[in-house]
Amino acid sequence: MDKRYDHKVKEAEVLKKWEDAKAFTADPKSGKKPYTIILPPPNASGKMHVGNVLMIAIEDLLIRWKRMKGYEALWVPGTDHAGFESQTTFERELRVKGKSRFDYDRDTFYKMMMEFVLSNKGQIEEQIRSMGASVDWTRYTFTLEEKSINTVVNTFKKMVNEGLIYRSDYVVNYSFKYGTTFSDAETVMKEQTDPLYYIKYGPLTVATVRPETKLGDTALAVNPRDERYKDYVGKEIVFEDVTGLNRLKVIADEYVDSAFGTGVLKVTPAHSKDDYEIGLRHGLEIKQVIGTDGKMTSLAGKYAGMKVLDCRAQIVEDLKKLGSLEKIDESYVHTVPVDYRTEDYIEQLVIPNWFVRVEELKKMALDVVKNGDVRIFPKWQEITYTRWVENMRDWAISRQIVWGIRVPAWYNVDENPDITVTFLAEGEVVRGQVSDLLRRYDLKEISSGLQSLTAPNNANYVISKESPGDRYLPETDTFDTWFSSGQWPLITLGYPDSEDFKYFYPTDVLETGWEIITRWVSRMIMFGCYLTGKAPFRDVYLHGRVMAIDGKKMSKSLGNVINPEEYQAEFGTDALRMGMISGTANGKDFAFPRDKVLAYRNFSNKIWNMARFLIMLVNEEGLTKKDLQDFKPWNLQRGTTDLEMYEGFKKLVNNVDKSLGKYRFSDAGDFIYHFMWDELASKYIEEVKVRENREDKINGLKNLAYIFSNCLKVLHPFMPFITEAVWGELIKEGLIKGRLLAKTEWPGV
């Protein structure tokens, strides 16, 4: 046995052993009880971060534990195409080469993206492997492979047939920069200071930060109880506006806060969610003055074609000339929605989108949690979940990006002459209504150069994965990432009729970071309930976010990002895994526990040396294989430290089982650490080695060998590499028989 434990060498050897033995391939015909975890798929083109390490450490711990406890344990690995994020990264690379996505048609761009992602995909897979994750690679799934697309398309079809899908003009969060819609979950509110303009509308004055949207005003609103404006309600006011003589109706709506500004609100249904809803209540016209290109539309009259901010400046000028600008409050602080990743500006726009009606799905998703079919750990996160699901509005599932699963709709160009398309014809971007374009271009030309298509809400469409005929153009929107990843447990297990699905579904635990409980967990529960009638997992365990060593959020600009590979290389994978596990207990965010990683590196060394010493003593006393393997600790004499140690070990196993059952990972780890180090090494070994009576000493050694090797089993799910390596050494020296520790049974006590 080597004098030192060289984790780099040993980890590689152990990995090879597991792989050669195909140790983690699960069998639905095993006849055992299944235990299943689906790995939350990391970004396929990304790199592993410390959060992934914690996730893998926890899930591997559970899986290895249950596997040893006699379950047929399945852990399904996968990677995510990460629609928006990957496309953003890729476009950044294109920009370096002086290109952009507008230089390519949709199909070409998609293929380039696929190549880009596939070329990067190996890295994260290798990193998962290097962590010692006992995943079943034979079941590896990528979110954009055929299997995934088929499931998603079928689900969509079913939802369309059951009336759960509709198309609507709806105010969505739209990013001009990325040219796509964002879901509410992808935006955050940011505080900023903007001028608040007080603008005269005839006898009334309205306060607004966005004068340019006045071009889309279709009413003025006041609170029904506001005495000041009582007489105006229901009347039409006529006034000189920047576009000439204008007339607007004054309506009364509870939404209006009399205390804000002047108590009069200009209603712009096309460019504000709230106004949109007021508009619905009062049957107001929707006048869209800002287009998806970030410029004013033709409805903006003389301002058409101007960029939003230029238009704002011009309107302010024009209002001044007109004498309609009462005053400007320069220090107005308010919150605006921005892109949660980049904090980029988000515009609220009305565009046709695909929606899911969530009323029914919400109910199912709430019920399974309320009635305890799904248990959330830590328990208090249940409140976050329930509140969010209760308040969920219909879900906009279409995204105007290429990298994702295309919404499988097709439009017949003859039936829908008014769809707008953008396509590439001999290097030129052409945009227009399809009926016009068909006079100049062949449909094949449009189809092959297609970049994007916008169909009106009432367009006829056919749902199909492949083109239904010659005269069709495809929808170019793709699904929101969460629409497909919400079906991940179903996709990976081969819903609806595979052997795996029947045996392994529903899964046992979903383990992930709390920050995606709303975005992801809720959607998985919805889809699981909707499609199978059962929630996709029994327990949800939410871990906290790993902060930098200084306790702050990791960020490149602060330079405090922790690269797990460095720790893996320096301290060993086991130490990194267990250090992180023992650094957190109840799902709270926590600072990266560097000291704990160090402590468990030392622990690895301790274990290695305990084994060396044990082997040395055994050889010294000339104990044979038979001596050791025939040893029965339950025959030990009462009142001896030997029996005491054995009892201590039994208690340890008990404590570990209990803690793991309650998802108290760090407790379980602490129990083992202290038993092995303080009890077994510092007390027991020290005591046995100086025993005078040879028979006592031999008995002690037998017992020591027994307890130590069984401790390796209990420690294995936490620190799989060193335990497997030492286990191999014990076999080699004849102290135990067996083969792989990973496939050994948990000690029965």
Added chain:
RNA sequence: GGGCCUGUAGCUCAGCUGGUUAGAGCGUUCGGUUUACAUCCGAAAGGUCCCUGGUUCGAUCCCAGGCAGGCCCACCA
């Protein structure tokens, strides 16, 4: 504006349904080559458990209020 979480040794964190000297790792101090391990062994110092009040025989743990930090949700133009 609503809601959630946190505040325990120098640092990072445990402390399960309230009960004798409040724990761990790291750090600090002192002392150690005794059949493995200096990534080790032995010992020690270090805490008004954020503050105030309440419930209780008894509170770090329960309740109320406050202070401080973090997060989530929300339509105030």
